[in-house]
Amino acid sequence: MKTEITYLGHIIRVDSGTVEVEVSNDIPSAAPIINGRLYKIGQIGTFIKIPIGNITIYGIVSSVSNTPNKSDEAFLKYNFGSRFLTIQLVGEKIGDDDFEKGIGTYPTINDEVHIVIEKDLFDIYGKKDAGAIEIGKHSSSENLSVYADLHKLVLRHCAILGSTGSGKSNTTVCILKAILDGYQGSRVILVDPHGEYSSAFPDAKVFKINEDANPLFIPFWLMSFDELAYFLVGAKPTDDQKPDYRLFRELVTNLKKENCALKAGVVNPDFVTADSPIPFSARKLWHEMNWWLNASFTTTKKDEQTRENAVIENEGDCESLVGAKFTSHLSTASNVSPYKTQHNDFYSYEKKILSRLKDSRYDFLFNPGEFKDATSPKDLHNLLNEWIGSEKKLAILDLSGVPFEVLDITVGLITRFIYDSMFWGRDETYTGKNRPLLLAYEEAHNYLNKNDNNSYSKIAVEKVFKEGRKFGLGALVISQRPSEISETILAQVGTFIALRLTNSGDQSIVKSSAPDNLNSLIDLLPSLRTGEAIIVGEAIKIPSRVRLKLNVPRTTSEDPKLVEKWQVAHPENTENYKVVVTRIRQQKF
Ligand SMILES: Nc1ncnc2c1ncn2[C@@H]1O[C@H](COP(=O)(O)OP(=O)(O)O)[C@@H](O)[C@H]1O
Numbered sequence: 190m191k192t193e194i195t196y197l198g199h200i201i202r203v204d205s206g207t208v209e210v211e212v213s214n215d216i217p218s219a220a221p222i223i224n225g226r227l228y229k230i231g232q233i234g235t236f237i238k239i240p241i242g243n244i245t246i247y248g249i250v251s252s253v254s255n256t257p258n259k260s261d262e263a264f265l266k267y268n269f270g271s272r273f274l275t276i277q278l279v280g281e282k283i284g285d286d287d288f289e290k291g292i293g294t295y296p297t298i299n300d301e302v303h304i305v306i307e308k309d310l311f312d313i314y315g316k317k318d319a320g321a322i323e324i325g326k327h328s329s330s331e332n333l334s335v336y337a338d339l340h341k342l343v344l345r346h347c348a349i350l351g352s353t354g355s356g357k358s359n360t361t362v363c364i365l366k367a368i369l370d371g372y373q374g375s376r377v378i379l380v381d382p383h384g385e386y387s388s389a390f391p392d393a394k395v396f397k398i399n400e401d402a403n404p405l406f407i408p409f410w411l412m413s414f415d416e417l418a419y420f421l422v423g424a425k426p427t428d429d430q431k432p433d434y435r436l437f438r439e440l441v442t443n444l445k446k447e448n449c450a451l452k453a454g455v456v457n458p459d460f461v462t463a464d465s466p467i468p469f470s471a472r473k474l475w476h477e478m479n480w481w482l483n484a485s486f487t488t489t490k491k492d493e494q495t496r497e498n499a500v501i502e503n504e505g506d507c508e509s510l511v512g513a514k515f516t517s518h519l520s521t522a523s524n525v526s527p528y529k530t531q532h533n534d535f536y537s538y539e540k541k542i543l544s545r546l547k548d549s550r551y552d553f554l555f556n557p558g559e560f561k562d563a564t565s566p567k568d569l570h571n572l573l574n575e576w577i578g579s580e581k582k583l584a585i586l587d588l589s590g591v592p593f594e595v596l597d598i599t600v601g602l603i604t605r606f607i608y609d610s611m612f613w614g615r616d617e618t619y620t621g622k623n624r625p626l627l628l629a630y631e632e633a634h635n636y637l638n639k640n641d642n643n644s645y646s647k648i649a650v651e652k653v654f655k656e657g658r659k660f661g662l663g664a665l666v667i668s669q670r671p672s673e674i675s676e677t678i679l680a681q682v683g684t685f686i687a688l689r690l691t692n693s694g695d696q697s698i699v700k701s702s703a704p705d706n707l708n709s710l711i712d713l714l715p716s717l718r719t720g721e722a723i724i725v726g727e728a729i730k731i732p733s734r735v736r737l738k739l740n741v742p743r744t745t746s747e748d749p750k751l752v753e754k755w756q757v758a759h760p761e762n763t764e765n766y767k768v769v770v771t772r773i774r775q776q777k778f
Pocket residue numbers: 351352353354355356357358359360719720721736737738739744746747748
């Protein structure tokens with residue numbers, strides 16, 4: 190065996206997961222040519238093999254040195270060569286069986302170590318198994334496809350991490366394309382905060398705020414009462430003791446109870462609470478508050494000031510936000526009817542709600558078109574059918590028009606609603622376990638921040654990572670700041686696709702979260718080329734350094750051509766920027 194051309198050296202030390210190899214001094218060059226192909230010895234991240242009988246153990250070079258790792262004196266008496274490799278063991282192959290991750294038989298001192306040639310790599314990576322997708326090509330061989338187990342990639346969750354410009358968006362497109370092209374029943378929702386993906390997926394259904402074709406609506410009545418109170422009037426759940434908060438809750442509950450005959454099916458009002466996702470009109474809510482605040486009555490006592498005793502001239506119109514008109518009362522001191530209202534509970538809420546409802550930036554929430562209230566043409570089953578029930582396998586939720594202050598709650602509502610639909614539909618033929626779904630979160634650090642204790646989206650997404658698998662819901666997070674992402678989420682990620690990552694804090698998070706203990710590969714992260722990734726975890730047979738294909742058409746996140754643009758002089762024109770300012774004002778292209 191030592192005479193074989195692939196012979197590299199022998200083992201001088203064995204630890205639990207690593208071995209140390211002394212490279213034979215007889216190897217003539219640091220780059221032997223085997224079968225016409227050049228192999229460089231001692232390249233970090235490359236493979237070696239240790240044949241022991243009919244078992245072959247495989248490992249990855251993690252460090253190279255000219256002295257052995259443990260240079261105590263007894264060790265040094267031994268006549269050492271001049272090159273030493275530390276190898277992390279990754280898996281083994283028994284006879285003609287497939288390569289398996291993990292080590293059953295450990296090598297021992299003096300076992301031979303060989304270079305892994307292309308044929309061995311084909312043995313490891315093998316053919317495309319059923320239920321696999323091609324992610325890219327192995328960095329050391331253009332002919333070698335790297336496959337991922339689709340089931341584990343999706344349902345054990347996945348993360349694509351890398352500094353800005355390292356190729357995350359392109360990697361996301363690669364993976365989603367492989368899924369969508371290979372599986373006609375696949376379903377993916379992509380949460381796209383910068384609206385960059387629609388150009389890369391011409392066939393996808395794109396939902397966007399203010400877009401005529403497929404407008405994105407997230408009905409506000411999907412919010413729990415605490416969320417609603419916070420977003421409409423800035424009240425906190427700790428205000429629960431205040432009478433106006435309690436009355437507000439009562440009012441919302443009653444409005445919901447009135448709306449139980451719904452298009453998706455009748456709901457028993459006894460089960461309805463202020464938190465139930467039941468439609469009601471936010472305008473009606475405002476109108477009701479406004480009514481009690483401005484009413485005048487034939488009596489002065491608060492508990493006798495009822496609807497029947499009001500002195501009303503006209504009801505106004507809730508749709509156009511016109512309050513009811515009452516015969517004006519005389520001065521408070523006067524003893525003549527009509528009397529001023531004593532119902533002042535909603536005094537601070539009413540104006541805040543009005544200003545929310547008038548702000549067109551929030552229309553996708555508070556004025557959700559055909560999902561507005563129970564009389565509207567559509568209900569939540571229509572929303573689900575549009576997002577995840579259509580023949581289009583990919584729905585892109587373009588959140589580029591969502592004001593930053595509501596991005597968190599928006600992602601939270603989307604996630605919770607999809608989660609609930611998978612949970613309560615888990616045994617239906619057309620969803621749940623029978624038709625799994627992948628939720629992908631681009632720019633996840635923006636709304637899944639571990640330091641944000643009040644993040645609605647984080648709570649909802651963490652739940653998907655913890656529980657989603659059981660009823661067919663998988664998730665993918667994409668981020669340039671893994672160190673800012675919720676630890677609960679990272680701990681549940683089964684497969685890491687790590688692109689170039691320069692920040693050391695981010696690297697150590699990947700190092701500590703990555704499932705296989707392969708620090709040597711993770712140490713390569715700062716030196717990866719654009720579009721090159723280290724993939725570790727459950728979906729992949731062996732941790733690998735992979736090159737991803739550059740996709741066409743691309744996402745719109747591509748860098749502007751700065752030099753080219755700066756070479757051209759720009760003439761002055763005072764008409765410039767008018768449309769820009771109008772767009773800022775209308776928040777619409
Ligand atoms: N696999 C690749 N091969 C070659 N170039 C790539 C590859 N992936 C990305 N790029 C280049 O890098 C740029 C940034 O890629 P992008 O996916 O937008 O990065 P990120 O999302 O990490 O910021 C792209 O404009 C593209 O030109």
